[in-house]
Amino acid sequence: xxxxxxxxxxxxxxxxxxHRRVFLKGGAAIASIPFLAAxxxxxxxxxxxxxxxxxxxxxxxxSPYGDRSHHEADVQRNVVSQxxxxxxxxxRTPLQSLEGMITPNSLHFERHHNGVPEIDPKRHQLxxxxxxxxxxxxxxxxxxxxxxxxxxxxxxxxxxxxALLAENPVQASVGELHGLVSCANWAGIPLSSxxxxxGVDPAAHWVIAEGxxxxxxxxxxxxxxxxxxxxxxxxxxxxxxxPENGYPMRLLLPGWEGNMSVKWLRRLKVVSEPAMxxxxxxxxxxxxxxxxxxxxxxxxGVKSVITSPSAGMALRDKGIYQITGLAWSxxxxxxxxxxxxxxGATWSEAALDSPVLPKAMxxxxxxxxxxxxxxxxxxxxxxxxxxxxxxREAWLAERGRNAVYHYNAIQSWQILQNGDVxxxxx
Amino acid sequence: xxxxxxxxxxxxxxxxxxHRRVFLKGGAAIASIPFLAAxxxxxxxxxxxxxxxxxxxxxxxxSPYGDRSHHEADVQRNVVSQxxxxxxxxxRTPLQSLEGMITPNSLHFERHHNGVPEIDPKRHQLxxxxxxxxxxxxxxxxxxxxxxxxxxxxxxxxxxxxALLAENPVQASVGELHGLVSCANWAGIPLSSxxxxxGVDPAAHWVIAEGxxxxxxxxxxxxxxxxxxxxxxxxxxxxxxxPENGYPMRLLLPGWEGNMSVKWLRRLKVVSEPAMxxxxxxxxxxxxxxxxxxxxxxxxGVKSVITSPSAGMALRDKGIYQITGLAWSxxxxxxxxxxxxxxGATWSEAALDSPVLPKAMxxxxxxxxxxxxxxxxxxxxxxxxxxxxxxREAWLAERGRNAVYHYNAIQSWQILQNGDVxxxxx
Numbered sequence: 001x002x003x004x005x006x007x008x009x010x011x012x013x014x015x016x017x018x019h020r021r022v023f024l025k026g027g028a029a030i031a032s033i034p035f036l037a038a039x040x041x042x043x044x045x046x047x048x049x050x051x052x053x054x055x056x057x058x059x060x061x062x063s064p065y066g067d068r069s070h071h072e073a074d075v076q077r078n079v080v081s082q083x084x085x086x087x088x089x090x091x092r093t094p095l096q097s098l099e100g101m102i103t104p105n106s107l108h109f110e111r112h113h114n115g116v117p118e119i120d121p122k123r124h125q126l127x128x129x130x131x132x133x134x135x136x137x138x139x140x141x142x143x144x145x146x147x148x149x150x151x152x153x154x155x156x157x158x159x160x161x162x163a164l165l166a167e168n169p170v171q172a173s174v175g176e177l178h179g180l181v182s183c184a185n186w187a188g189i190p191l192s193s194x195x196x197x198x199g200v201d202p203a204a205h206w207v208i209a210e211g212x213x214x215x216x217x218x219x220x221x222x223x224x225x226x227x228x229x230x231x232x233x234x235x236x237x238x239x240x241x242x243p244e245n246g247y248p249m250r251l252l253l254p255g256w257e258g259n260m261s262v263k264w265l266r267r268l269k270v271v272s273e274p275a276m277x278x279x280x281x282x283x284x285x286x287x288x289x290x291x292x293x294x295x296x297x298x299x300x301g302v303k304s305v306i307t308s309p310s311a312g313m314a315l316r317d318k319g320i321y322q323i324t325g326l327a328w329s330x331x332x333x334x335x336x337x338x339x340x341x342x343x344g345a346t347w348s349e350a351a352l353d354s355p356v357l358p359k360a361m362x363x364x365x366x367x368x369x370x371x372x373x374x375x376x377x378x379x380x381x382x383x384x385x386x387x388x389x390x391x392r393e394a395w396l397a398e399r400g401r402n403a404v405y406h407y408n409a410i411q412s413w414q415i416l417q418n419g420d421v422x423x424x425x426x
Numbered sequence: 427x428x429x430x431x432x433x434x435x436x437x438x439x440x441x442x443x444x445h446r447r448v449f450l451k452g453g454a455a456i457a458s459i460p461f462l463a464a465x466x467x468x469x470x471x472x473x474x475x476x477x478x479x480x481x482x483x484x485x486x487x488x489s490p491y492g493d494r495s496h497h498e499a500d501v502q503r504n505v506v507s508q509x510x511x512x513x514x515x516x517x518r519t520p521l522q523s524l525e526g527m528i529t530p531n532s533l534h535f536e537r538h539h540n541g542v543p544e545i546d547p548k549r550h551q552l553x554x555x556x557x558x559x560x561x562x563x564x565x566x567x568x569x570x571x572x573x574x575x576x577x578x579x580x581x582x583x584x585x586x587x588x589a590l591l592a593e594n595p596v597q598a599s600v601g602e603l604h605g606l607v608s609c610a611n612w613a614g615i616p617l618s619s620x621x622x623x624x625g626v627d628p629a630a631h632w633v634i635a636e637g638x639x640x641x642x643x644x645x646x647x648x649x650x651x652x653x654x655x656x657x658x659x660x661x662x663x664x665x666x667x668x669p670e671n672g673y674p675m676r677l678l679l680p681g682w683e684g685n686m687s688v689k690w691l692r693r694l695k696v697v698s699e700p701a702m703x704x705x706x707x708x709x710x711x712x713x714x715x716x717x718x719x720x721x722x723x724x725x726x727g728v729k730s731v732i733t734s735p736s737a738g739m740a741l742r743d744k745g746i747y748q749i750t751g752l753a754w755s756x757x758x759x760x761x762x763x764x765x766x767x768x769x770g771a772t773w774s775e776a777a778l779d780s781p782v783l784p785k786a787m788x789x790x791x792x793x794x795x796x797x798x799x800x801x802x803x804x805x806x807x808x809x810x811x812x813x814x815x816x817x818r819e820a821w822l823a824e825r826g827r828n829a830v831y832h833y834n835a836i837q838s839w840q841i842l843q844n845g846d847v848x849x850x851x852x
Contacts (some may be wrong), residue, residue, distance in 0.1 A: 023573045023616070029623055031568040032559060051550065055692075055723045058640050060540025062670070064502035066532045069673050071547050072666050076490035089490035099613035099661035100576035104531060106492045107665065115485025121497050123478065134460060142457040147748045147793050150526035150779045187525035190449070197455055214484050235525035237663065239533065240498050244488070247495050247828075264482075273726035322573045353576045361518040363613075365574050 005230065006320050006369045013340035015375055017348045018320070018367030030320045044087040053312050062154075073205075077084035077107055087115020090157070095307045101152070101353065101361045105237050110244045111157045113215035117264055121248040124212065126232070130270035133199030140248055141233065143189060150187035150235070151254070152360040154328045156180060156300045158257035158405040159286060164353065164392065165401060169172040174310035177262040177423065178411070181328070183361035185419070186252055187231035191226045191268075197406060204270045208277070209251050219260045219284075220274035221253065225298075229254050232265070255330030255359040256298045257405070259284055289400030291303030300330035301408035304337055304364070311418035315419035318372035323350075324365045329383035333357065336382045337364040343376035343412065343426045344391070350379070376422050376426055391423060432746050439800055441767035443774045444746070444793030452555040456746045463589045503533055504602050513541020513623045514641075516583070518525070518605030521752065527779065527787045529608035531663050537583045537606065539641035539705070543690055547674040548718045550638065552658070555694035559625030565741070569615060569660065573641070576613035576661070577680070578786040580754045582586045582606060584683035584710060584727045584831040585596040588655035590818065591827060596851040603849065607754070609787035612678055614659035617652050617694075617717055630696045634703070638692040645710075646700035647679065651724070654678050658691070681756030681785040682724045683831070685710055714828030717788045726756035728815050730763055730790070730807035741845035744798035749776075750791045755809035759783065763790040769802035769838065769852045776805070784810075793811060799828050802852055818851060 002153040009018045075097040081089030083208075089112040093103055103109075110116075121140055129135040160180035163170045170177065200223070207226050211217040221230070231252040233241065246263030253261050259279065274296070285293040304327035309315060323341075327334045333356055338347035349420070350364040364379065381389045395409035414424040435444045472475075489809075501523040507515030517536040519529055529535075536542075547548040547566050555561035586606035589596045596603065626649070633652050649654070657678040659667065667673040667815065672689030679687050700706070700722070710722040730753035734740060749767075753760045759782055764773035776790040790805065807815045821835040840850040 004427055022619075023575065031571040032564055032620070032623055033568060034562060052545075052638065054543040054545050055638050055640055055642065058511070059513045060669075061507060061512040061541060062503065062505040062536045062538065064505060064517070065499075065667050066503075066534070066536075066670055068531075068665065069547070069669050071673075073491075075665065077488065077492075079488040079490060081487060085484070086487040087485045087551040090487060091490070098664040099574065100611040100664050102528065102611040102664045104663050104665045105494075108492070110488045110492075112485070112488065115487060117480040119478075119480050121495070136458040136460060137596065141742075142498050144460060145457040145745075145747050149748070149791075150527065150789055152781070160646040183759060185526040185528040193448075194458070197458055200821040212481050214481055216481065237530050238526050238528045239494065239501065239530045244484075244492055245494050247497075248430070262570070316567075321570075321571050336698060337663065340531075355578070355783060357781060363576055365573060400750040 003353050009367065011348050014346050014348055016312065016369040017339060017341050018369055020351050021365035022225070023351050023365065027108060057058065071360065075107070077109065078179065087112050088188070090173050090180060093303070094175035094181050095179050096174045096310050096312070098307070100365050101183055101269055102237065103184060105184070105242050108182040108184060108242065108245055109157065109180050111258065112244070113217050114213055114215065115211045116244050119212060119248060119264060119288055123250055124266070126265055127267045128194060128198045128270070129267070131201035131204040131272065132270050136194070136198050143232070146189045146193060148187055148189050149231070150185055152183060152357050153179055153186050153252065153254050153361060154183040154361050155258045155261055156328070158259065159298065161407040162404045164407055165404065169421055169425055171311060173312045174305060174307050178305045184237045186231065186233045187235035187253065188231045191230040191232055195227060200270055201261045204272055206271050206274050207273060208269040208275045209262040209265060210267040211262045212264040212301065217259070217262055217275040218275065218279055219262060220277065220280060221260060222271065225253055225256070255300060255368055257284065257300055260298065284405065286399070286405050287402040289402060291402070297406060301406055302329040302331065302381050302383040302387045303327065303408040304379040304389055305411045306379050306413060309377065309415065309421045310413055311423045313421045315415060317368050317369055321368050321370055322365060323368050323377060324363065325379050327362045327364055327379070327381040328358060328360065329387065330379065331387060332359065332384040334362040334381055335384045338380045339366040341368060341375050344378055347380065374417070376412045376424065377415065378410050380410055434795065436795055437774050440772050441773055442795040442797055443767050447775050448779050448793035449791060455471065459707055463509055480494040484755060490831050501533070503535065510732055512530050513538045514583045514808065516606060517606050520599070520601040521605050522600045522729070522736050522738070524733070527609055527789050528663065529610060531610070531665065531668050534608040534610060534668065534671055535583065537684065538639065538670070539643050540639055542670050543639045545638060545674060545690060550674055550692070552675060552691055553693045554620060554624045557627035557630040559697065562620070562624050564620065569658070572614055572615045572619060574615050575657070576611055577679065578609065579612050579680050579785050580607055580609040581684045581787060582754070583686060584685065584726065586608040587833040588830045590833055590835065591830065595851055597737060598834060599738045599850055600731060600733050603847050604731045608805050610663045612657065612659045613661035614657045615679065617656040617658055618625065620658065621653060626696055631696055632697050632700050634697055634701045635688040635691060636693040638690040639686045643685070643688055644701065644703040644705055645688060646703065646706060647686060649696065651679055651682070655747060681711065681726060681840050683726055686724065712825070713828040713832050714729050715828060717828070723832060728755040728757065728807050728809040728833055729753065729834040730815055731837045731840060732803055732805050735803065735841065735847045736839055737849045739847045744796050747794050747796055748791060750789065751795050753788045753805070753807035754786065754789055755807065755813065756785060757813060758785065758810040760788040761810045763788070764806045765792040766804045767794060770804055773806065779850050796841065800843070802850065803839045804836050806836055
């Protein structure tokens with residue numbers, strides 16, 4: 001570590017945030033280890049006694065469907081089920097262990113209301129009925145002939161990050177706090193084409209979506225959204241949907257709260273008024289400070305979170321680190337992400353990985369030269385509509401403490417003198 | 427199926443290719459099933475005796491690391507190892523069963539020269555040495571502090587599609603024929619930043635990359651490519667690299683033949699001349715008709731293939747189908763994909779899914795109204811440099827029959843009268 005090189009890259013008065021040059025060219029010694037093995041030159045590195053045992057014998061063969069290394073077994077979803085139930089609860093994506101913009105299918109978050117049904121894909125059908133000229137059913141074979149589309153889309157549970165409403169900061173990983181959000185390459189059939197085929201009554205304005213799970217999870221959806229970008233999703237990151245993501249078919253409403261993207265979809269009923277189902281009255285309505293509820297708060301707000309460094313991690317030494325995280329908005333593309341290393345006193349613009357896509361995760365990055373002194377790291381996302389991610393204080397002032405959905409405030413990570421990272425309210 | 431609706435969408439004289447409107451709005455009856463259940467109205471669909479058994483009882487719980495449905499177990503990589511070896515060979519991605527642009531990690535193609543080494547990530551190191559000021563080593567902990575970048579990138583084995591050189595058309599699935607190509611969201615460290623830190627001698631022009639597998643897979647790489655967009659990849663579709671993709675770290679050279687993206691990377695030696703390793707002389711050089719070889723043919727050509735319908739599938743009835751496939755180029759973005767339903771007599775422009783990214787897979791789609799008569803389906807990709815995917819005839823005329831690498835000619839699928847799909851040369 002050469003301090004003068006790192007210093008030369010610092011943005012002034014930011015508590016060590018670094019110029020973007022560090023991403024393009026490097027140039028500062030960050031954490032490499034000079035080659036100093038006793039009695040052997042770098043050129044002799046291939047000498048037999050320096051070749052590890054795994055290089056000395058033939059390796060394992062190919063496999064039909066691969067698995068990850070057993071060394072990665074600790075990277076898991078955090079499973080929490082409601083007492084007395086098996087499948088009513090959630091599992092959260094371990095955001096602290098992931099990189100890039102895609103969530104691998106095995107780690108996509110789950111939220112179920114009565115477990116994952118074991119559906120026979122040959123027998124499952126989707127019915128479109130109600131205020132239509134021709135009630136229609138579709139099975140997987142038929143659907144295979146329809147024109148499809150694929151898109152990168154995030155799904156976020158509207159209850160994500162609710163732990164941040166606690167009076168005192170909960171010490172848990174970023175995945176445990178914010179991991180009810182994931183992003184995948186979804187492929188399926190635009191619902192507009194199936195609805196055009198059924199022939200929708202012009203007096204219809206809503207659609208009731210019903211899942212084939214034992215909860216018969218049901219939501220009312222504006223017909224306009226279905227016709228705009230509603231998707232009947234059949235594939236997730238290339239392969240068929242995973243069972244916990246609605247196999248063999250799910251509704252997908254880009255940018256809207258996750259529970260509306262009804263999994264194991266069996267029925268879309270076209271109607272004139274919302275149905276006021278149990279799932280949109282007992283849950284998924286936002287209780288305001290005065291005790292009344294907001295119904296039908298569909299789009300997820302603009303949001304970001306630093307995934308590294310984050311709570312539970314520790315910086316081992318002062319010097320250069322990468323600050324990275326994810327940003328997303330239910331209203332479109334991420335326009336900009338700003339990072340602060342001084343608890344919000346100053347903000348600097350982060351680099352964004354390509355592609356930056358509407359209603360998808362965007363990975364942001366910022367170099368940082370940690371002085372070893374006190375620091376609070378924050379990120380703040382701005383989307384293409386100009387919406388700015390609020391501070392926790394502003395969010396609470398507007399929504400109050402009765403609300404448990406749609407928390408999208410700025411997350412603060414404090415770096416302690418010893419390098420430990422903690423969840424704090426600032 | 428209402429024939430007049432489908433007819434109204436046809437592009438004239440194309441043997442049934444359809445206007446793009448079919449993707450946007452539908453409007454033609456494709457393959458839906460009118461709801462005609464005896465003695466029950468569509469509204470009564472939720473009557474208890476019509477609710478399937480999986481809806482009547484609570485489903486399964488959440489899981490820390492999910493798996494796919496057992497109903498999908500037949501979707502597998504096609505494993506072929508060289509006789510007498512375990513890990514020398516390849517497994518191919520089942521392109522016929524996938525959708526979108528991402529290949530799930532468990533189905534990413536494999537090509538190994540002496541198996542998959544079982545590497546302890548805590549002990550694995552990368553050495554950068556040779557013509558540098560400071561030989562450096564890096565382990566996973568150190569690398570975790572470096573600024574990273576993530577990108578969607580395809581990797582294709584230069585031996586992909588070599589079965590198409592056979593005298594007579596091989597009848598096999600599109601995955602078995604063309605499945606040595608996959609696409610993922612890769613994240614890692616730009617090698618330029620590690621090389622800047624090591625301090626490269628201005629007289630150096632090449633880098634020898636060596637893997638930690640028992641084959642010590644080694645290739646010579648122009649330093650310019652390393653500094654341009656060479657990546658030390660650590661993550662694949664969000665999670666750590668899979669063992670068969672180089673866990674814990676691999677070289678990734680966007681757009682270049684797959685074997686150069688050396689897996690299990692242990693050494694990058696900076697040199698002045700290429701090393702003429704076994705892996706670039708005995709293999710991966712292109713033998714020309716006159717018996718001489720072309721060395722160092724790095725970028726993969728512009729290419730596309732229709733994945734559905736494709737060999738081994740069968741159309742069950744005349745009417746509307748989706749034609750879809752993948753296109754990619756080692757030289758940049760896909761500019762356009764054209765589809766023919768009449769063996770190349772006419773070509774129509776296909777729709778491309780977003781995002782269209784450089785050196786990544788692009789999904790293309792075209793609606794088609796099959797008359798039930800003879801048809802040969804083809805796709806032809808054009809990239810942003812203007813390069814056009816050649817016909818098989820043109821490819822053979824230029825490269826001859828000794829070459830087994832870099833086959834990128836147009837694939838032809840014949841639709842037989844009974845709906846069966848076959849690989850043909852036209």
